[in-house]
Amino acid sequence: MLAAPAKGVDARVEPGHDGLSCWCFITGGIDMTMASGLHEMALMVRWENGLCAVVDDVPLWDAVGDGMAVELRALLARGGVLVFPRQALSEAELVRVAGMFGTIEASLRYDWASPYTREVGYISNLRDAEGRQIGGLGNNEVVWHSDQTYVSTPATGAMLYCLESPPRAARTSWADLRRAWEALPEATRARIEDYVAVFSYDKRAQSYEAGSRPGDDIRQRTPPVEHRLVNRHPRTGEKALYLDPGTATGIRGLPAEEGMRLLDELCAHATQERFLYTHDWQVGDLVVWDNAVTLHRREPFDPCQPRLLKRLQFRLPQAEFICPD
Numbered sequence: 001m002l003a004a005p006a007k008g009v010d011a012r013v014e015p016g017h018d019g020l021s022c023w024c025f026i027t028g029g030i031d032m033t034m035a036s037g038l039h040e041m042a043l044m045v046r047w048e049n050g051l052c053a054v055v056d057d058v059p060l061w062d063a064v065g066d067g068m069a070v071e072l073r074a075l076l077a078r079g080g081v082l083v084f085p086r087q088a089l090s091e092a093e094l095v096r097v098a099g100m101f102g103t104i105e106a107s108l109r110y111d112w113a114s115p116y117t118r119e120v121g122y123i124s125n126l127r128d129a130e131g132r133q134i135g136g137l138g139n140n141e142v143v144w145h146s147d148q149t150y151v152s153t154p155a156t157g158a159m160l161y162c163l164e165s166p167p168r169a170a171r172t173s174w175a176d177l178r179r180a181w182e183a184l185p186e187a188t189r190a191r192i193e194d195y196v197a198v199f200s201y202d203k204r205a206q207s208y209e210a211g212s213r214p215g216d217d218i219r220q221r222t223p224p225v226e227h228r229l230v231n232r233h234p235r236t237g238e239k240a241l242y243l244d245p246g247t248a249t250g251i252r253g254l255p256a257e258e259g260m261r262l263l264d265e266l267c268a269h270a271t272q273e274r275f276l277y278t279h280d281w282q283v284g285d286l287v288v289w290d291n292a293v294t295l296h297r298r299e300p301f302d303p304c305q306p307r308l309l310k311r312l313q314f315r316l317p318q319a320e321f322i323c324p325d
């Protein structure tokens with residue numbers, strides 16, 4: 001269990017801190033779960049601020065048994081964010097891992113797709129020999145958002161796999177929209193619970209830097225759509241805000257300005273430090289998240305520093321996860 005995995009990326013740990021002691025030191029409580037499957041092993045889980053489960057020592061390049069897959073999906077359903085530090089995964093292996101969480105869907109952004117694997121997208125500021133960006137989102141800040149809100153039936157599962165990222169920069173944060181909902185005053189919850197928001201990809205794309213904006217064909221395939229502002233988990237009944245103020249254009253039935261003011265206020269509330277997990281990327285980290293219960297944002301970074309992540313998105317099962325419609 002504690003031996004270094006056969007195919008991991010070299011651990012980047014500070015001198016004097018081997019992975020284990022560092023891990024134990026920062027652990028408040030260890031969640032030991034026996035999972036069955038091809039690998040009969042205990043899952044070692046460290047929770048970060050109640051929303052992110054860090055899972056060490058699962059070699060995802062090997063086939064994961066059904067029992068383990070069920071456990072990992074349950075962790076994602078519980079927290080909303082799942083981190084597998086320092087994996088070493090080919091694009092084919094990324095496709096297999098994503099398929100364990102849900103049904104993979106290629107992104108609308110075919111212009112960001114890997115030249116080798118249609119389902120894999122590149123998030124990068126790197127350029128090819130002709131000076132064209134090899135992926136999307138460049139080096140600017142990516143403001144708080146939830147992926148796919150501009151689609152009528154969003155595929156809410158997503159993962160990013162880090163190939164290269166500047167040290168202690170370009171961090172990505174996630175905000176917990178279930179706890180944000182619970183922390184709202186009762187009167188606000190009653191007032192907004194049945195609101196429906198309108199979303200437009202066109203609006204979101206205007207915030208992208210020039211090289212990441214969609215072509216006309218993609219814009220024609222993304223007319224405005226509507227989603228409930230508050231969703232309910234099918235099994236647990238837990239509720240979550242469904243927010244994306246950079247893509248939303250308002251609330252149905254409210255004057256545009258009033259609707260946007262409310263959405264901005266809710267976003268400011270939901271992204272308070274107490275609801276966040278921030279990931280400082282290391283090569284090989286795989287982060288999986290549920291866009292129905294979280295918002296995320298990426299910090300801007302120095303354009304001279306190379307950054308490359310591979311991205312997949314997938315439909316999480318309706319019986320286990322909130323699926324906005």
Ligand SMILES: O=C(O)CCC(=O)C(=O)O
Nearest residue numbers: 123142147160172298311
């Ligand atoms: O670059 C990042 O860390 C996040 C990009 C992003 O928002 C995404 O891949 O959905």
Ligand SMILES: [Fe+2]
Nearest residue numbers: 145146147296
């Ligand atoms: Fe995103």
